[in-house]
Amino acid sequence: MSQIDTAQSIAPAEGARGPRAARTAVEIDQQVVEVISDSGEGAQRCGQSLGAIAARMGNGVWTVEIIPAEIRPPARSVAGASGNRIRLGSRRITNGGDETDLVVAFNEQVLLGRVRAGELKKGCTILLEDKWRDDTDPRISSSYTETHDELVAAGYRVIEIPMERECKKVVQDARRGKNMFALGMLCSIYSLDMELAREQIALTFRKKSQAVIDSNVILLEAGYEWAEANLDFKYRIPAAPAKEPQIVVNGNTALALGVLASGMEICAMYPITPATSASHYLADVFEKVGGVVHQAEDEIAACAFAIGASYAGKCTVTITSGPGYSLKQEAIGLAVMAEIPLVVVNVQRGGPSTGQPTKAEQGDLLTTMFGSHGDAPKVVLAASTVEDCFYSVITARKIAETFNMVVVVLTDASLATAQTPFPRPRFNEAWVAPPVDQTPVPPGTRPYDWDPKTGLARRVLPGQPGGMHTVTGLAHDRDSHVAYDPDINEEGLRARSLKLAALQKTLKPPEVFGGDDGDLLIIGWGSTRGTIEEAVERLRAEGRKVSSLHLRFLQPLPPAINDIMRRFDKVMTIETNWSDHPEEEIIDEHNRRYSALAMLLRARYLVDVDCWTQVRGAPIKPGKICEVIRERLG
Amino acid sequence: MATAASHCLLRLYEERHELEDYQGGVPRWCTGCGDNAILAAVQRLCRDEQLRPEKTVFVSGIGCSSRFPHYMKTYGFHGIHGRALPVAQGIRMARKDLHVFVNTGDGDCCSIGAAHWIHAIRYNMNMTVFLHDNQIYGLTKMQASPTSPRGLRSNTTPRGTFLEAMQPLTVTLGVQNVSFVAQAVDWIPELLYDIVSAAFRHRGFSFIRIVQRCPEWLPRLYEPWLHDPERVRLLHHDDGLTISPALAKVYRNQESHDPANLDRAREIASCVDPIPVGILYRNPEVPCYEDLRETDHLRTTKFIQTGLEAEFDKFTVWPKS
Numbered sequence: 001m002s003q004i005d006t007a008q009s010i011a012p013a014e015g016a017r018g019p020r021a022a023r024t025a026v027e028i029d030q031q032v033v034e035v036i037s038d039s040g041e042g043a044q045r046c047g048q049s050l051g052a053i054a055a056r057m058g059n060g061v062w063t064v065e066i067i068p069a070e071i072r073p074p075a076r077s078v079a080g081a082s083g084n085r086i087r088l089g090s091r092r093i094t095n096g097g098d099e100t101d102l103v104v105a106f107n108e109q110v111l112l113g114r115v116r117a118g119e120l121k122k123g124c125t126i127l128l129e130d131k132w133r134d135d136t137d138p139r140i141s142s143s144y145t146e147t148h149d150e151l152v153a154a155g156y157r158v159i160e161i162p163m164e165r166e167c168k169k170v171v172q173d174a175r176r177g178k179n180m181f182a183l184g185m186l187c188s189i190y191s192l193d194m195e196l197a198r199e200q201i202a203l204t205f206r207k208k209s210q211a212v213i214d215s216n217v218i219l220l221e222a223g224y225e226w227a228e229a230n231l232d233f234k235y236r237i238p239a240a241p242a243k244e245p246q247i248v249v250n251g252n253t254a255l256a257l258g259v260l261a262s263g264m265e266i267c268a269m270y271p272i273t274p275a276t277s278a279s280h281y282l283a284d285v286f287e288k289v290g291g292v293v294h295q296a297e298d299e300i301a302a303c304a305f306a307i308g309a310s311y312a313g314k315c316t317v318t319i320t321s322g323p324g325y326s327l328k329q330e331a332i333g334l335a336v337m338a339e340i341p342l343v344v345v346n347v348q349r350g351g352p353s354t355g356q357p358t359k360a361e362q363g364d365l366l367t368t369m370f371g372s373h374g375d376a377p378k379v380v381l382a383a384s385t386v387e388d389c390f391y392s393v394i395t396a397r398k399i400a401e402t403f404n405m406v407v408v409v410l411t412d413a414s415l416a417t418a419q420t421p422f423p424r425p426r427f428n429e430a431w432v433a434p435p436v437d438q439t440p441v442p443p444g445t446r447p448y449d450w451d452p453k454t455g456l457a458r459r460v461l462p463g464q465p466g467g468m469h470t471v472t473g474l475a476h477d478r479d480s481h482v483a484y485d486p487d488i489n490e491e492g493l494r495a496r497s498l499k500l501a502a503l504q505k506t507l508k509p510p511e512v513f514g515g516d517d518g519d520l521l522i523i524g525w526g527s528t529r530g531t532i533e534e535a536v537e538r539l540r541a542e543g544r545k546v547s548s549l550h551l552r553f554l555q556p557l558p559p560a561i562n563d564i565m566r567r568f569d570k571v572m573t574i575e576t577n578w579s580d581h582p583e584e585e586i587i588d589e590h591n592r593r594y595s596a597l598a599m600l601l602r603a604r605y606l607v608d609v610d611c612w613t614q615v616r617g618a619p620i621k622p623g624k625i626c627e628v629i630r631e632r633l634g
Numbered sequence: 635m636a637t638a639a640s641h642c643l644l645r646l647y648e649e650r651h652e653l654e655d656y657q658g659g660v661p662r663w664c665t666g667c668g669d670n671a672i673l674a675a676v677q678r679l680c681r682d683e684q685l686r687p688e689k690t691v692f693v694s695g696i697g698c699s700s701r702f703p704h705y706m707k708t709y710g711f712h713g714i715h716g717r718a719l720p721v722a723q724g725i726r727m728a729r730k731d732l733h734v735f736v737n738t739g740d741g742d743c744c745s746i747g748a749a750h751w752i753h754a755i756r757y758n759m760n761m762t763v764f765l766h767d768n769q770i771y772g773l774t775k776m777q778a779s780p781t782s783p784r785g786l787r788s789n790t791t792p793r794g795t796f797l798e799a800m801q802p803l804t805v806t807l808g809v810q811n812v813s814f815v816a817q818a819v820d821w822i823p824e825l826l827y828d829i830v831s832a833a834f835r836h837r838g839f840s841f842i843r844i845v846q847r848c849p850e851w852l853p854r855l856y857e858p859w860l861h862d863p864e865r866v867r868l869l870h871h872d873d874g875l876t877i878s879p880a881l882a883k884v885y886r887n888q889e890s891h892d893p894a895n896l897d898r899a900r901e902i903a904s905c906v907d908p909i910p911v912g913i914l915y916r917n918p919e920v921p922c923y924e925d926l927r928e929t930d931h932l933r934t935t936k937f938i939q940t941g942l943e944a945e946f947d948k949f950t951v952w953p954k955s
Contacts, residue, residue, distance in 0.1 A: 055951050247949040260942050265933060266727060289941035290933040294727065297753035301720040304713070304750075308693070308724020311711060312732065316724065334714050424950055427939045436729075462709040462725070462732055465688045470658070470703040470710025481659070482704065 023228070025191045025236035030060075030089035032097050032121075033190075035182055036114060037106035038075045039068060039082040042179030046104075047084020048419070049204055050186050053196050054086075055248050055421045058239035060093035061086065062530075063250075063419040064619075066114075067358055076140070081110035085119075088190065088237050093420060094385065094530025098623040100124055102189070104182045106163070107132060108147040115151070117618070123155045125233075127185065129178070130160035159231070161185075170222045177219040184223020191236040194224060245424040251389040251415030251527075252278035254422075255345060256285075258393030259317055261425070263433035264343065265291045266316040268305040270298055273357040274413040275321040275347035282319075299327035303344070307331060310340050311471065313436035313461040315401050317343040317393070322351045322364055325371075332406055333372035336496065338471040339448070339457070341400035341407075343393065348412040350617055359617030360414035362526050362576040365596040368408045369555045375493055377500045378406040380555040384529035386415060387422035388552070394431050401433065403499045404459055410554075412576070414619040415527040441467035446478040450491070455498030500556045509560030510549055517567035518545030519633060523609070524574050525551045525597055528620060532574055535625035546629060551597070562605045572610040572632070573598040574625060579613045655687060656680040658707040668820030668846025669699050672764060675827045676735070677706070679834055690733045693722040695747060697739035698773050699766030716747030719754040719763070726759045727924055734761040740781040741771045744800055748780075755809040757923040758839045762830070765802055765841065768848040769855065776851040783855075802843045803903035803914060807896070813838035813920040815899065816913045820846040821860055822885075825868070825911055828875050832913055838920055845909060859909060863887070869902065869912025 033050065037043035044065060051063040066083045073080030087097045099121035105111040106129045114120055132144035151158050167174035167181050180201065187197050198217050205213045249257065256278045259267055267286065269279045283293040296302035299320060306316040320328065325346045335342045350356025351363045368380050379399055383392040389411055396407040441460055447469040449457045457478075460467035469480045475492060477483040512521075514536045524532045529550045539546040549564060551557065565571045579595040580587045594602065598611035612628050614620050656677045663669045680690065690708040694700035696715035703710025709732075713721050722736045743751050743765050754763070770788065771777040777790040781802065785794040806815050814836040818826040826844065833840035847856050859865045863884050869891040870877050877888065887908055891898060893916040902910045931937055 052951070056954070058954075242951065242953045245953065246951045247946055248951055249949045253949070257942070257945060260938070260945065263938065266724070268724065285941070285945055287929050288944070289938045290929045290931045292727065292927050292929075294927075296720060297749055300717060301750055301753070304717040304720035305724035305727070307713075308711070308721035308726075309728035310724070311721070312691075312725040312728040314728040316728070330714055331717060338711075421951055424946055427942060429935050429939075432935045432938055462691050462729065463688055465686075468687050468707055468709050470692070470706075470712055472704075472712040473714055474712070 023232060023234040025234040028235050028237055029091070030087065030093065030097065031102065031190075031235065031237065032085065032087045032100045033186065034066070034083060034085045034100045034103040034114065034119075035179070035186075036066060036081045036083035036103065036110045037179070038080055038110060039073060041082075041106050042176065043083030043106065043182075045204065046179035046183045046186075047086050049183050049197070049200050050192075051084070051086045051419060052248060053187070053192050053200050054088045054190070054237075054239075055246070056196050056200075057193055058241040059237055060089035060091050060239075061248070061420055062093040062096055063087075064096055064414070065417045067417070069358055076107050076109040078109050078113040078116070081113040083110075090238050095534060095622065096414075096418065096531075096619050097534075098621045103127065104186065105129065106178060108144050111151075112147060119618075120156070123157060126151065126156050126158045127161050128158055129163045131162065131164045133160070166222060166226050167219060170218050171215050177216065180216045180219035181223035181226075184220040184225070185227040185231075187220070188224045188227035189231065189234060191234060194221075242421075246421035247424045248419055248421045249386065250277075250417055250419045251383070251386045251411055252347065252417070253281050254386050254389035255319070255347075255383075255393060255411065256282040258390040260286065260289055260291070261390070261427070261431050262317075262394045262397040263431055264315055264317050264397055266294065266306070266309045266314060267291065267319060268294045268296050268302040268309070268316060269319045270296050270302045270324060272299070272321045272324045274349055274416045275319050275324070275345070277416065278319050278345070278347065299324040300331055303328035303331040307335050307340055307342055310335070310342050311338070311462070313463070315341045315343065315397050315433060317345060317397075319345040319347070321347050321349045321357075323354065325364060325368065329372045332378065333374065333376045334473045335406045336372065336376040336378055337473045339404040339459070339496070340471070341404050343396045343400050343407050343409065345393070345409045345411065347416050348410060350615070356617050358413060360412050360527065360576060360619055361615055361617070362410075362412055362528070362596070363578070363615075364410065365525070365554060365577070366599070368410060369600075375497065377497050378408060378555070379403070379500070379503060379553075380408045380410065381553050382410040382526040382551070383415060384526055384550055384552060385422070386418060386420050389415060390425060397433065399503065403456065403503055405499055410526055412527050436463070437461055438463045440465040447471070447480045448476065448478045448492070448495070450478065450495035453498075454502040455495035456502060457495070504556035504559070507553055507556065507558040509564070510551060510558050512547050512549055512564055514540055514547030515545060516547070518547055519569050520544075520546045520629065521565060521568035521571045522546065522548040522574050522629075523551065523571065523597060523601065524548065525554060528574060528576065531620055531622050532625060534622040535629065538622065538626050539629055544629070544633060546633075554597075554600075557600075557604065561601070562607070565601075565605065565607050565609075570610065570632075571601075571607060572612060573601065574620065575611065575613045576615060576620060577613055578615050579611050651681060651684055651687065653677055653681050656707050658705045661705045662701065663698060664850050666847065666849035667698070668768060668844065668848070669702065669766060671820040671823055671826060672699075672766060672844055672846070673702065673705055675823065675830045676764075678827060679830050680708070682831070683834065685733055689731060690735070691725055692735045692737060693718045693725065694737040695739070695742035696773070697742050697771070699737050699739040699764075700742060702737035716742055716745070717750065718742065719747060719750040722761050723754065723757060723759050726761055727927070730924060736761055736763040738763065738765055739772075740765065740767040740769060740779045740802070744780045744802055744805075752805075752809055755806055755839055755841070756811045758811045758813050758920050759923050760837050760839070762833050762840045763842065765843045766846055767802060767843050768846045768852065769799070770848050770851045772848055772851060801904060801906070804900065806841050806843075807900050807903050807915060811920050812915060813917045814840040814913075815903070815915045816840075816842045817909070817911055818842055818844045819859075819866065819909060819911055820844060821856070822866070822881070822911065824878065824881060825875065829913065832875065836916060837918065838922055865908045867905070867908040867910045869910055869914065871913075873916070874913040
């Protein structure tokens with residue numbers, strides 16, 4: 001961090017348009033860049049290309065889309081900011097980092113949205129399209145001038161750039177090409193390899209004509225040249241070139257690739273944000289491996305369809321987000337009761353109710369664990385990285401079929417839209433599901449022949465001669481006959497519950513990040529992993545005895561958590577869900593509502609686990625965690 | 635979709651199945667319940683078609699009629715209220731080698747599961763669907779259903795229902811892709827069987843509304859129709875049902891109706907009295923969703939790997955050589 005501060009202090013604040021200065025690239029180890037525009041101006045393409053070029057150079061990259069909530073927000077509106085936030089680093093980047101260091105904005109209004117959201121670092125560099133200053137509409141020109149002056153007064157380093165004018169010099173329709181001009185500028189500022197940038201453009205526009213590619217390359221070069229000639233600062237983020245092939249995808253694409261790899265062949269879904277992009281991609285490619293994406297008439301139907309297909313012998317996945325998950329709850333209970341394997345993916349968003357559809361939150365942990373009426377034990381695991389989104393689906397299918405259980409995979413909007421490289425997976429034959437068993441069933445086989453020790457029973461599938469029976473959501477005995485006998489009811493409840501214990505016995509203890517003991521243990525789950533671990537690294541560099549533990553399995557919990565917690569003076573969770581603020585007057589130990597994981601850990605281990613949470617619709621920043629921990633530890 | 639392994643297995647021996655091979659648990663329905671008549675017709679169909687019990691699945695929701703699968707000695711799926719159709723669709727999508735039947739009541743299909751009903755018609759997946767329509771919620775003890783006649787006094791409408799009854803046949807015939815619609819009454823078993831058989835033989839979503847009596851909650855509802863054969867109109871056609879001479883003597887109210895005629899089918903469907911019985915509509919040309927979605931590749935491990943690697947290639951950043 002200090003390197004960036006130094007870099008900025010070297011660059012003279014006013015010196016954007018000065019004569020060509022001797023531009024020595026200042027070495028920095030990471031930086032957060034934003035490119036924002038109105039929808040349709042291509043800021044997202046610019047940002048994604050920047051990330052891809054840097055990734056090819058071996059840099060760590062973490063890209064997040066900035067998406068307006070509306071499809072066609074009005075032009076030049078505060079709520080209409082569309083673009084990308086790209087964090088570049090020397091090492092592997094595991095999260096979006098802190099506030100933004102440098103912004104390219106196509107108008108001042110979209111910029112204001114980011115300023116008000118507190119996303120920009122104090123004094124950060126803003127490269128602002130200046131064409132609005134001379135706009136014929138006096139409201140626009142004065143709004144521009146006022147905002148500009150305010151930002152300068154607030155200490156931002158605002159550099160006005162004649163993007164459109166410069167673009168017009170080389171192409172006719174400058175509005176559409178500005179994004180590649182911006183990409184060229186960024187390539188200059190971050191000393192990126194222009195050859196790779198040209199290749200990236202060719203790749204991005206591979207479905208378009210050569211003329212389109214050529215004109216975009218011209219714009220790229222124009223942006224590069226302009227920055228070289230007119231900007232007096234330049235950075236370099238050194239990188240060790242990658243040795244292994246890596247794939248660069250967001251969490252939802254990783255999830256969909258996981259479905260492909262898992263051997264599942266049917267995905268039943270209903271459109272819902274932010275899960276849908278996984279199904280979009282899957283719909284495009286699933287048929288290439290013989291799979292089907294079924295868009296059902298509603299969330300309940302999607303779940304019931306998946307249960308039907310699973311029942312027939314082909315473990316199926318249904319992908320949804322919070323409200324859809326709520327709707328599926330009854331059907332999930334049926335799969336639990338009838339012991340039909342099922343994979344449910346919940347890409348969490350802000351709640352309750354419609355909440356914040358495009359925003360990140362970890363608010364569904366308890367509902368996935370305890371949801372559906374009655375005792376409905378199911379497996380819950382949470383992907384903690386983009387890479388994990390891929391592997392979690394494979395793991396989920398395996399567990400679902402081994403234990404005849406519902407497995408819920410939790411991710412969230414921040415993983416869903418974050419793009420980062422991870423090692424290209426090597427195909428493993430064991431990922432693929434075995435063929436549907438159609439062998440005759442030995443005489444005397446009972447459809448729920450629960451093992452007395454583990455609760456597990458061999459499943460009998462339609463088509464197997466001699467195995468005919470009717471599965472039911474009613475309480476049933478080992479023959480799947482409806483039963484109201486109290487002993488039989490408890491026998492079934494016990495068997496379904498024991499399966500979780502049986503799975504738990506196969507789990508490994510989680511690994512502590514940092515030191516094995518100390519003053520504070522932070523426990524997290526899901527998408528916060530990279531952020532928490534980066535915060536722990538920074539705090540340990542300050543000499544603080546802070547470690548972290550990240551849980552992938554939430555139900556059942558892995559072993560040894562209690563032993564690990566005991567080695568620390570204090571334990572707290574950090575989560576992106578609501579918890580009451582203990583400092584509020586009305587809140588005390590009798591009414592304080594803890595965050596989801598804290599509540600679980602307190603209940604299970606009788607340990608005084610504290611929590612700190614933030615639910616601002618955006619991922620928690622590592623700097624914020626450091627601040628909170630410093631305060632707590634004094 | 636993959637060819638199921640079972641397709642490839644040789645049938646090592648042929649075995650004739652008798653009625654008892656399809657008879658599961660002893661039905662717990664009330665004496666005189668129309669469900670018994672439907673069960674008898676269906677078990678006879680299975681025997682006559684020699685369906686292999688292990689290749690046959692009955693799917694149901696919740697309600698009196700949804701106990702049906704328990705009384706068959708085939709595979710069965712007794713699920714949750716209103717959701718039998720999507721479960722059946724999932725089964726069909728995964729396994730085209732299975733015969734899929736659905737048993738659903740008027741509450742299950744026309745009320746809580748109405749959305750699925752509408753869409754199931756559109757999907758037109760190959761399955762035979764029995765709407766056991768007794769115009770009342772039986773299992774929960776006499777509440778009005780969407781098909782209850784207007785003014786019916788029930789536990790939730792003690793002073794009579796407020797709305798006109800829903801007509802399941804007109805609803806079904808109003809949906810795009812409808813491919814088979816028939817109506818039967820539980821008190822003419824011969825026609826019930828013929829209609830069930832025609833429905834089974836139609837490839838697509840075969841929907842039969844069966845007007846049935848509930849001896850417990852509405853014991854007298856259909857008495858006027860039982861006493862007066864004129865109040866039942868039999869639909870016959872060379873491409874539809876043929877009516878036996880014995881039956882034709884009793885039921886003289888007849889209409890020659892071509893099941894290809896959708897407009898006339900819709901008119902017939904809206905007729906409540908006399909009750910039309912027979913095949914209202916049949917269109918074998920409507921494609922089945924599971925056929926439209928079928929891929930012609932065998933899902934071998936190699937095939938999956940090739941597809942997956944091609945996708946990885948799209949997103950791979952190769953180290954600079």
